[in-house]
Amino acid sequence: MSWHGWAGRVLRVDLATGRISTEELSMQKARDFIGCRGLNVAYLYDEVGPEVGPFDQGNKLIFGAGPLEGTPIGMGRVSVLTKHPNRFLGEGGAGGHWSAELKFAGYDLVIVENKAERPVWLLIVDDKVELRDASHLWGRDTKEKHAIVREETGIAGIHVASVGMAGENLAANAKVQFTLDHSGGKGCGTIMGDKKLAAVAVKGSGMVSVAHGDRFLAAYRNFHKTFDLNTTRDAFVPSWSFNSANMLLELFNENGWVHAHNAQMGLFEPMLNDVEYMDKYVVRPESSFCCPLPACGRRYEIKEGLFAGTTGDEREVGFAQAAPIVGIHSYPHVIKFRDMCNRAGLDEDQAMYSIAWAMECYERGVINRSDTDGMELRFGDADAFLTMTDKIIRREGFGDILALGVAEAAKRIGKGSERFALSIKGKELERMPQRNGYQMALGLAVSEGGPDHTRWYPPYPPNPKTIPADMDLPFDPFKAFKTRSPDDKGRLVRWLYDSRAIVESLPSCVYMIRAMLGIDFRPWLELFNSCTGENGDLDDFIQKGTRIVNLERAYIVREGFRRADDTIPRRMLEEPVKEHNIPPIGDNLEIMKDDYYQVRGWDKETAIPKEETLLGLGLGNVVEDFKRRGIWESTEEGGHE
Amino acid sequence: MSALIKIAVVSADLCSGCRSCETWCSFVLAKGRGFRPEESRIHIETDPQGVLNIPHINCLEECQLKHEGDPICVEMCPTGCLIYTDDEDLESKRALWEQARQDQPLFRLIVPWKYPYPWRPLKRDEL
Amino acid sequence: MNSPQPAPIHVFVKYVGRIAVMTGRVRESIALDEPANADHLLDVMEQRYPGFRPVFDPPGGVFNLTTAIICRRGGQPSFSIVDPQEPLKDGDVLTFW
Numbered sequence: 001m002s003w004h005g006w007a008g009r010v011l012r013v014d015l016a017t018g019r020i021s022t023e024e025l026s027m028q029k030a031r032d033f034i035g036c037r038g039l040n041v042a043y044l045y046d047e048v049g050p051e052v053g054p055f056d057q058g059n060k061l062i063f064g065a066g067p068l069e070g071t072p073i074g075m076g077r078v079s080v081l082t083k084h085p086n087r088f089l090g091e092g093g094a095g096g097h098w099s100a101e102l103k104f105a106g107y108d109l110v111i112v113e114n115k116a117e118r119p120v121w122l123l124i125v126d127d128k129v130e131l132r133d134a135s136h137l138w139g140r141d142t143k144e145k146h147a148i149v150r151e152e153t154g155i156a157g158i159h160v161a162s163v164g165m166a167g168e169n170l171a172a173n174a175k176v177q178f179t180l181d182h183s184g185g186k187g188c189g190t191i192m193g194d195k196k197l198a199a200v201a202v203k204g205s206g207m208v209s210v211a212h213g214d215r216f217l218a219a220y221r222n223f224h225k226t227f228d229l230n231t232t233r234d235a236f237v238p239s240w241s242f243n244s245a246n247m248l249l250e251l252f253n254e255n256g257w258v259h260a261h262n263a264q265m266g267l268f269e270p271m272l273n274d275v276e277y278m279d280k281y282v283v284r285p286e287s288s289f290c291c292p293l294p295a296c297g298r299r300y301e302i303k304e305g306l307f308a309g310t311t312g313d314e315r316e317v318g319f320a321q322a323a324p325i326v327g328i329h330s331y332p333h334v335i336k337f338r339d340m341c342n343r344a345g346l347d348e349d350q351a352m353y354s355i356a357w358a359m360e361c362y363e364r365g366v367i368n369r370s371d372t373d374g375m376e377l378r379f380g381d382a383d384a385f386l387t388m389t390d391k392i393i394r395r396e397g398f399g400d401i402l403a404l405g406v407a408e409a410a411k412r413i414g415k416g417s418e419r420f421a422l423s424i425k426g427k428e429l430e431r432m433p434q435r436n437g438y439q440m441a442l443g444l445a446v447s448e449g450g451p452d453h454t455r456w457y458p459p460y461p462p463n464p465k466t467i468p469a470d471m472d473l474p475f476d477p478f479k480a481f482k483t484r485s486p487d488d489k490g491r492l493v494r495w496l497y498d499s500r501a502i503v504e505s506l507p508s509c510v511y512m513i514r515a516m517l518g519i520d521f522r523p524w525l526e527l528f529n530s531c532t533g534e535n536g537d538l539d540d541f542i543q544k545g546t547r548i549v550n551l552e553r554a555y556i557v558r559e560g561f562r563r564a565d566d567t568i569p570r571r572m573l574e575e576p577v578k579e580h581n582i583p584p585i586g587d588n589l590e591i592m593k594d595d596y597y598q599v600r601g602w603d604k605e606t607a608i609p610k611e612e613t614l615l616g617l618g619l620g621n622v623v624e625d626f627k628r629r630g631i632w633e634s635t636e637e638g639g640h641e
Numbered sequence: 642m643s644a645l646i647k648i649a650v651v652s653a654d655l656c657s658g659c660r661s662c663e664t665w666c667s668f669v670l671a672k673g674r675g676f677r678p679e680e681s682r683i684h685i686e687t688d689p690q691g692v693l694n695i696p697h698i699n700c701l702e703e704c705q706l707k708h709e710g711d712p713i714c715v716e717m718c719p720t721g722c723l724i725y726t727d728d729e730d731l732e733s734k735r736a737l738w739e740q741a742r743q744d745q746p747l748f749r750l751i752v753p754w755k756y757p758y759p760w761r762p763l764k765r766d767e768l
Numbered sequence: 769m770n771s772p773q774p775a776p777i778h779v780f781v782k783y784v785g786r787i788a789v790m791t792g793r794v795r796e797s798i799a800l801d802e803p804a805n806a807d808h809l810l811d812v813m814e815q816r817y818p819g820f821r822p823v824f825d826p827p828g829g830v831f832n833l834t835t836a837i838i839c840r841r842g843g844q845p846s847f848s849i850v851d852p853q854e855p856l857k858d859g860d861v862l863t864f865w
């Protein structure tokens with residue numbers, strides 16, 4: 001059997017015994033779940049059941065590339081998956097080059113099992129795979145880890161996934177940090193730290209095989225043209241190409257989307273300016289593997305003044321939205337914040353929302369200096385923001401409580417502070433608005449992986465008039481794209497989830513969905529078929545996405561998540577955005593959820609997929625599993641925080 | 642001045658390290674059977690501090706892998722770091738880029754001749 | 769007494785992403801004669817930044833199809849301007865991107 005696209009091999013590493021093995025990728029799983037995000041959950045579902053606690057030996061950490069990774073469509077995207085400390089899917093994508101190297105080394109997936117007794121790191125150079133002692137890496141920041149690995153191996157182009165101090169210290173949502181400041185996988189850094197796996201370094205020299213080269217090249221040129229500045233029809237492409245998410249600062253502000261002062265306000269002035277950032281701090285482009293955009297990824301450097309010498313890479317200066325959240329107006333501080341989070345593998349959202357929550361608590365008198373190690377913790381205090389970030393990383397004083405995540409911290413502090421802890425399924429928000437973008441509210445609520453906009457990207461729907469007339473869409477764009485109405489959101493969000501699951505499983509960067517206005521998937525199908533040699537049709541292709549999302553749902557259902565867990569913070573449901581006179585969402589969320597579960601074929605009361613839905617997707621194994629465990633008979637109501 | 646047309650690097654400062662050039666060159670070399678950057682005739686070196694990407698070209702003669710127009714590495718280079726031209730044109734383009742990147746920070750990220758929209762120098766005093 | 773001259777209104781404009789590259793600046797205040805609409809504003813823009821109008825109003829194309837102008841007015845929900853005849857009011861904040 002010869003594989004195209006897929007490498008056809010899974011690497012298994014048992015940290016307890018040091019045993020390293022490779023096995024053939026299951027062809028059936030590959031066809032059903034594509035790769036990357038989809039294949040990861042297929043393996044996790046089979047191998048890590050509800051009897052395994054997140055910090056048990058039996059929890060696993062999976063790194064997945066996909067069939068199109070290593071081709072220029074893959075953009076170096078990796079998906080990391082584990083059972084999150086809160087038991088939902090701790091999943092996240094990251095870019096860079098790591099995943100492409102994994103494919104060149106000849107693997108689709110790396111499954112890490114059990115725990116090491118002492119810190120170790122994993123080296124993968126083609127067929128040479130070994131676990132090495134990491135006592136000299138432990139306690140170092142992620143950039144130091146990369147530098148040491150690079151020097152120790154003498155391989156200049158080696159790419160490293162590592163865990164920082166936040167993961168080593170088991171902060172709730174620690175990320176895995178990849179070379180060039182890419183990161184992802186909320187909670188994966190935590191579990192990686194728990195397993196005492198300091199780093200995974202990869203370099204490959206093999207080939208990613210393509211079944212039909214001419215067809216693939218033609219399909220790629222087609223795709224590439226949609227990002228060509230000369231021919232693009234999408235307003236986002238030229239701005240995003242150079243300013244990346246930074247351009248959104250003003251757009252969020254003008255639309256009332258910012259979460260200023262912990263989302264108490266929807267307008268923040270003066271907002272940090274994207275052009276100022278570009279002029280003062282951007283030094284040159286630095287992109288992911290084969291990204292066709294000139295400079296979504298940039299290298300920044302603070303050349304003088306406060307924090308001079310701080311340098312790194314970014315694509316998503318969305319982190320600058322930390323500024324309104326904690327109420328500060330200083331680029332050097334947000335840049336320093338970003339750098340601290342990257343070095344520590346600390347989830348920025350956890351840090352910014354938990355500190356903002358603490359600031360609100362402080363200003364409302366819920367906590368005082370005796371709680372905060374004597375610090376004044378007020379909105380607008382940029383130094384206090386950084387000091388508290390550092391305390392979270394070190395788990396020092398009040399930082400030890402914030403390291404638990406904002407939901408858990410609010411539970412401990414109590415006194416009504418839960419009300420302004422902005423989290424979903426116990427994981428902090430990620431700067432996405434809800435009250436004036438109902439598709440976002442629903443998208444965030446029903447996520448199987450906590451708040452994650454890549455699952456239903458983009459926040460900004462295209463202008464419905466730009467949609468080609470020959471597109472046969474499963475929703476009505478003129479209704480569904482209306483932002484403050486619950487109309488037709490069920491079908492829209494279902495479509496977004498299913499199609500984005502495909503893109504994240506091929507994989508490619510979700511931003512690339514803009515190529516076809518996010519709605520035309522025929523070009524993606526041709527890329528997939530010409531690369532892998534498969535020959536399914538469009539319905540079959542989209543069904544793979546539906547299958548992936550249903551399996552993800554089945555996973556969290558098995559962990560006890562129910563309809564009640566699919567919600568958003570109370571602030572969004574009950575409080576208006578005053579500055580823009582936008583009402584709270586109120587009952588509309590439950591109306592949209594009814595609609596969503598219905599179009600999904602999930603039970604409305606419980607949000608559990610129905611037997612016929614699972615069978616229709618070929619998920620007979622899940623049906624067996626659910627029957628054995630009595631899932632459909634159980635009366636559990638969820639209530640995971 | 643030689644009128645020989647060849648592939649050249651405008652400036653390493655423009656190289657994003659994306660490896661599109663490497664990856665596509667290897668694809669054409671392998672006659673479309675797959676991607677294997679290791680086998681490419683261009684290699685991107687990242688310096689040990691990771692602050693610069695340096696393209697090394699091992700095909701200083703005319704590219705044998707052209708389809709229509711530019712060699713594939715140039716076609717797929719998103720920033721305009723790679724160029725396929727003669728020495729004289731290369732020098733004048735370099736000068737153009739040097740000036741443009743002083744005037745407008747955007748051109749730290751792309752060469753001005755690949756930027757199809759109108760642009761003006763940034764008024765820094767107004768920021 | 770009352771002058772027959774139309775009173776000027778002031779709108780505040782912001783330029784985002786590629787639009788700021790086109791103008792070389794990120795914000796400014798613009799005076800317009802009453803009654804003013806989006807089309808009048810584009811006239812002013814085209815005068816200051818030749819080449820501006822066709823980006824938002826391509827000849828023979830659809831106004832603001834692949835671009836956007838967000839209007840924020842007096843604490844009300846912002847909206848996107850889709851009609852060049854859209855009236856503008858004193859104090860509007862208009863974001864071009």
Ligand code: SF4
Pocket residue numbers: 075095096287288291292293295296297315509510511512
């Ligand atoms: S668009 Fe940005 S985030 Fe996506 S692959 Fe390119 S550089 Fe990475």
Ligand code: SF4
Pocket residue numbers: 648665666682683698699700703704705706707712713714715
């Ligand atoms: S010029 Fe031709 S041979 Fe040389 S690197 Fe480019 S594509 Fe390869």
Ligand code: SF4
Pocket residue numbers: 655656657658659660661662663685694696714717718719720721722723
């Ligand atoms: S394609 Fe261009 S920007 Fe990308 S690595 Fe090659 S030379 Fe650098």
